[in-house]
Amino acid sequence: MKLLLIGSGGREHSLAWALAKSPRLTKLYAAPGNAGIAQVAELCDLDVSNHQAVIDFCRAKGIDLVVVGPEAPLVAGLVDDLEAAGLKAFGPSRAAAQLEGSKAFTKGVCDEAGIPTAGYGRFDTRDAAFAYVREKGAPIVVKADGLAAGKGVVVAMTLQEAEDAVTACFEGSFGAAGAEVVIEEFLQGEEASFFVLSDGTHALPLATAQDHKRAFDGDEGPNTGGMGAYSPAPVLTGPLIADVMKTIIEPTIETLAGRGTPFKGVLYAGLMMTEDGPKLIEYNTRFGDPECQVMMMRLKSDLLELILASVDGRLATASAQWRDEAAICVVMAADGYPGNYDKGTEIRGLDPLSSDRLEVFHAGTKREGGRLLANGGRVLNVTALGSSVLEARQAAYEAISKIDWPDGFCRSDIGWRAIERENNS
Structure with a gap:
């Protein structure tokens, strides 16, 4: 099979490295890639925001499958446009990718499906957001609704920090992503990441991980895209994983399918282990970075076969094998x-x-x-x-x-x- 991998980060290098092991792979292209990805793939100077250019490339090269790594092309509907052109692609549709593209959308899914999550309010004016913050008090969490490259979330420990975060959103610090704001209850507990593959109907559990968002030792300093990760996450025991599947993952898959927008691809649940059990903090609709890297090191199964099972609706009979290490x-x-x-x-x-x-x-x-x-x-x-x-x-x-x-x-x-x-x- 000929594959095109979209993306240029560490997540995509680890995916390329894992895909290159598959006996079914005959040629791997990457757009735009990086110096590490170039070790296992042919890099393409392709503007991935130009969906027609991606389609034309796939037709010219005879690409059998496009694997989309980052969130922005998913939210922009790249998978929709590829499928409309008769091309096979791995990742959710634009509608399903709203689980990551809009925090308010995800909260609506949680409300509809009864998924345990933090209490919240959503606002499109600063005055209304201020009033909510002052009513609830600190600590409290302020989130830009849309994609903000991992930088649109502030855990405000004081009222002033919360108001500053609200002001930053409405004054354009995060562009269009901050036009609406979701303000959440501050949850106490330990965070963990849980990943599944979905084919729109079935969800196959993958692995657990924990990452470090703060820049400096001791979890100090500003939030980053992630300074490290490890897998498995000891806090997510077998019974807790079963609980997460039953109360969070499966209701999400069922709700989106019921809406006529089935979720296909990787679903990444950011969780808080609270005294009341696991609660959903947020969803991402792709592999995490750097969580993907530790997962690919532990994966024993053929990644390409798992991806194809997701794309082709065969996850009910699929399984993923992992190193015990x-x-x-x-x-x-x-x-x-x-x-x-x-x-x-x-x-x-x-x-x-x-x-x-x-x-x-x-x-x-x-x-x-x-x-x-x-x-x-x-x-x-x-x-x-x-x-x-x-x-x-x-x-x-x-x-x-x-x-x-x-x-x-x-x-x-x-x-x-x-x-x-x-x-x-």
Whole structure:
């Protein structure tokens, strides 16, 4: 099969790496890709926001399947347009992708299906939002309704922080994404990520993970797209996974199917483990980043076969096999991230690091004149396997010590919560 992979980050490199193992794959293209993806795929200079250009490329190259990595093309309806052109694509339709594209939409699904989630209000004026915040008090969570590249959520610990977040949304800090605001109850507990594949009717559980959103050690500093992750998530035990499937995932799939907008693709539930049980914080409609990286390291099954089962409606008879080992991913980011940072700094020392138990996935890199250069905020994802999270972390940080990139940084405590559990068990 000939595949086109859409995307350019660490998530897409790990997907390309996993897809390249499939015996059914004959050719892999990636648009736009990065220097790491170029190791396993042919990069294409293709404007993925131009859906007709993507369609024309697929027809010219005889593409059998398009795998869409990031959320923006899904929300923009790329899958709809590919399917209308008679092309097979992996990912939800524009309507189903609203689970990520609109937080208010997701809250409506939760209301309709009785899915446990935080109490909330939704507002399209600053005065109404202010009144709600003042009524409820802090801590409270302020979210821009639409896609804001992971930056439209503020956990406000004071009333002033909440009002500042509301003002930022309505004054255009997040563009059109902030035209409406969802304000939520602050949930106490431990966060975890849970992933399933859906074919519109059935949901196949994949794996669990936990990530680190804050930039610095001790979960301090500004929120980022993710500074590291590990899988499995010890907090999500077997009984809790069964609970999540019954009370959150399956009602969501049933509700969207009942509306005539079935969900096909990856459904990623961000969960809070509260005293009252698991509650949904948010949905994403694609693999997480960097959660995808640790999941691909642990996946034993053929990723392409699983994707085809989702696309073709065969998940009822599919299964996913996983390594028993833990995987951890440590993100190396450019100095200054998530604020201002320089591009074009050189990275050395990666070539001898890859093995069957360690992979450096590229997130923001490019090759220029034979040199590997940083080309983004999150740049490298050092991902390792181990018999425990501690062992995996030791392997990842040992590899990082060999990477020569003085203009980058990483957290030194990825996986600390899971390691505490291991030490106390």
